[in-house]
Structures are given as C-alpha cells and as structure tokens.
Amino acid sequence: MEAEFVQWLRERLPSDARLPLGLGDDAAVLHLGTGGDYVITTDLVCDGIHFQLATTAPELIGRKALAVNLSDLAAMASVPQAAFISLLLPQSADPELVHRLYNGILDLACDYHVAVAGGDTNSWDGRLAINIALVGTVSPRGPLRRGGALVGDAILVTGQLGGSLLEHHLKFEPRVREARRLHEDYALHSGMDLSDGLALDLSRLLTESQVGAEIEVSSIPISPAARRLSETSGRTPLQHALSDGEDFELLVTMAPAEADRLAY
Numbered sequence: 001m002e003a004e005f006v007q008w009l010r011e012r013l014p015s016d017a018r019l020p021l022g023l024g025d026d027a028a029v030l031h032l033g034t035g036g037d038y039v040i041t042t043d044l045v046c047d048g049i050h051f052q053l054a055t056t057a058p059e060l061i062g063r064k065a066l067a068v069n070l071s072d073l074a075a076m077a078s079v080p081q082a083a084f085i086s087l088l089l090p091q092s093a094d095p096e097l098v099h100r101l102y103n104g105i106l107d108l109a110c111d112y113h114v115a116v117a118g119g120d121t122n123s124w125d126g127r128l129a130i131n132i133a134l135v136g137t138v139s140p141r142g143p144l145r146r147g148g149a150l151v152g153d154a155i156l157v158t159g160q161l162g163g164s165l166l167e168h169h170l171k172f173e174p175r176v177r178e179a180r181r182l183h184e185d186y187a188l189h190s191g192m193d194l195s196d197g198l199a200l201d202l203s204r205l206l207t208e209s210q211v212g213a214e215i216e217v218s219s220i221p222i223s224p225a226a227r228r229l230s231e232t233s234g235r236t237p238l239q240h241a242l243s244d245g246e247d248f249e250l251l252v253t254m255a256p257a258e259a260d261r262l263a264y
Contacts, residue, residue, distance in 0.1 A: 003204070024208055025146050026075035026192055029138065039078040039136040039143060043068045047127035051170065058097055060170040061130070062104030068195070069134040070112060070174035071248045075193040077144040077183035078136035080112050080176060085119035088129040101130070112176055144183055144252075148190035149209035154259035159249040161198055162241035163225025169246035179250055186262055191252040197243040201251060209253075 010023050020037070021029035027041035045068065047053040051061045066083060073080050085105060087098065098121070109116055114134070158175050175193070182188060190209055194201050198220070206213055217238065226240035233240070254262070 021143060021145065025143075026072040027078070027136075027143075029076075029143050037138040037143075038081075039073055039076050039138055040133065041069055041072040041136075042131060042133040043072065044129060044131040046129045053128050056170065057104075058100035059104035059107070061128075062101035063108050064104075064170050065101075065130040065132050066105050066108045066114070066134075067172060067174050068248070069132045070108070070114075070176055071172075071193045071195070073134060073136040074174050074176040074179040074250060075144065075191060076136070077139050077141070077179040077188075077191065079139065079180070080114045080134060080136045082115045082117040082135045083109060083119075084117055084133040084135075086131045086133075087119070087121045088126075088131075089121065089123045090128055091123050091125055093123065093128070097128075105132075112174075139180060139183055141183055144179065144188055144191040145208075146190055146192050146205045147208035147210075148188075149205060149211050149253040150189050150255075151211055152256065153189055153211075153253035154256045155202070155213060155215070155251070155253050156259060156262070157194065157198070157221065157249045157251050159247070160221040160223035160241075161194065161226065161247045161249065162237060162244045163223050163227070163229045164244050164246040164248075166225040166229060168223070168225060169248075172246075172248045174248060175250045182250070182252065182262075186254060186258050188258075189253045189255070191250060194247040194249045194251050195245060197245040197247075198251070199242040200245075205251060205253070 006023055018031050020031050027039045030038045030040055045065050158178055192205050220241050222237045222241045226237045229240055230237045
C-alpha cells in the first residue's frame with residue numbers, strides 16, 4: 001500500500017524549487033536559498049506495531065523513536081541537527097512514563113549531538129504513539145540518494161541482517177557516522193537504510209535507479225539472531241535475513257573497484 005500511495009502523491013504534487021529532493025527517498029531536501037539545504041525526515045512509531053509498551057522499557061521505546069529517524073538521515077549521509085518530538089499518550093499514562101520515554105530520547109540525542117527543539121504532547125483513548133521530525137544538514141558531497149545505482153555496481157550492506165525482533169530493533173545503532181565516512185571516502189552511487197528487509201528495500205532502490213540486480217545468496221550476511229529465530233519460526237535464516245526488516249543497516253551501491261578498495 002505504501003508504494004502505491006507514494007506514487008499517487010508523486011503524480012499529484014506539483015514540482016517546487018524549494019524541494020530539490022522530495023518523495024521517494026528516506027528524507028526530503030529543502031532548499032532555502034541563501035540559507036542552504038536541509039534534510040528533513042519524520043517517522044511515527046506505535047505501540048503494538050513497532051514496540052510493546054507492556055513488555056518494553058520506556059527508555060528503549062524513546063530511544064527507538066529517535067533512532068529510526070537518525071537512520072533515515074544516515075541513509076542520506078547527512079548530519080543530524082534538531083528534533084521535534086510529539087507524544088500521543090494513553091489517557092492512563094502517568095508522568096513517569098513520559099519522563100522515561102524522554103530519558104531514552106535524550107540519551108541518544110546527546111550521543112549524536114541532536115538538539116531537542118520542540119514538539120507536542122497530547123492524550124487519547126488509544127495506544128502510545130510517538131512522532132519525531134528530525135532536521136539535518138547536507139554533507140559537502142550532497143545527499144546520498146536511492147536513485148543513482150548504475151549497471152555493474154556492487155551492492156553492500158553495513159552489517160548482519162535478520163532476527164531483529166530479538167531486541168536488535170530496540171537497541172540498534174543508527175549508521176550516521178558510517179554513512180558520513182563512506183560518503184566522504186568512497187564514490188557511492190546510491191544508498192538507503194534497511195527498515196523493511198533487504199528484499200523489499202533493495203527493490204525500492206532499484207526502482208528509483210531504474211536498474212535490476214542479481215544477489216549472490218551466499219554473500220548475504222546473516223545474523224546469529226536470524227539463525228536462532230529460524231529454530232522455532234519454520235523459516236530459514238536466509239528468509240529472515242531477506243524479509244524480517246528493522247535491521248537499520250545501510251544498503252549502498254558503488255563501482256566494483258570502489259567496493260574492492262573498501263573491502264581491503
């Protein structure tokens with residue numbers, strides 16, 4: 001549904017000089033003339049879908065809410081600057097829940113030098129939801145985009161895949177520093193983060209780049225968690241690595257010679 005909706009919007013939204021990069025990537029680039037270019041993303045996480053409030057420490061929930069946004073900016077190889085945080089709280093929530101959620105947010109914000117600049121708090125008769133809008137600045141080499149992969153490119157990821165529900169989805173480290181270093185030191189053609197699984201996310205990158213791909217299955221880095229999960233799930237470790245999602249590693253493409261230089 002998401003892909004169809006994005007395409008529906010792209011066909012209806014007029015072009016705008018203030019948006020050199022809009023729908024279709026992990027974040028948008030906003031051009032403000034002499035004010036420079038900013039990378040802006042927003043992500044919503046909800047109880048029952050992205051975490052389980054009843055069984056998860058609120059600090060980890062708050063951390064994840066910011067981390068998924070940091071991962072989007074990492075996908076663009078941009079520098080995080082400021083966050084705007086909106087909480088939609090269950091009516092039964094007490095102040096301690098809010099404090100613990102924010103403690104998780106603030107600890108990660110400190111790690112990545114993100115200023116918490118504002119937001120909103122409200123309550124309703126439903127489950128906890130957190131939305132964060134994150135603003136970053138464009139790197140000197142410009143934003144890394146999905147739509148730049150070339151025929152013959154090597155495809156690389158920054159870490160092991162699969163089994164994220166065995167805690168990785170709550171404790172992952174967004175690849176902000178790795179993205180900036182890769183973008184500065186190597187000629188990356190395209191990139192994105194892996195939030196919905198290698199199979200689906202790679203197909204999105206290929207669609208934006210208008211190319212195809214062949215994957216050497218034996219080269220896919222499968223996490224120990226994926227192997228553990230396969231013992232009870234009825235699915236193979238490879239299936240978990242391809243489709244579990246919420247790995248939040250980087251997926252990048254580059255010329256084979258650059259990939260060799262990176263590997264050695």
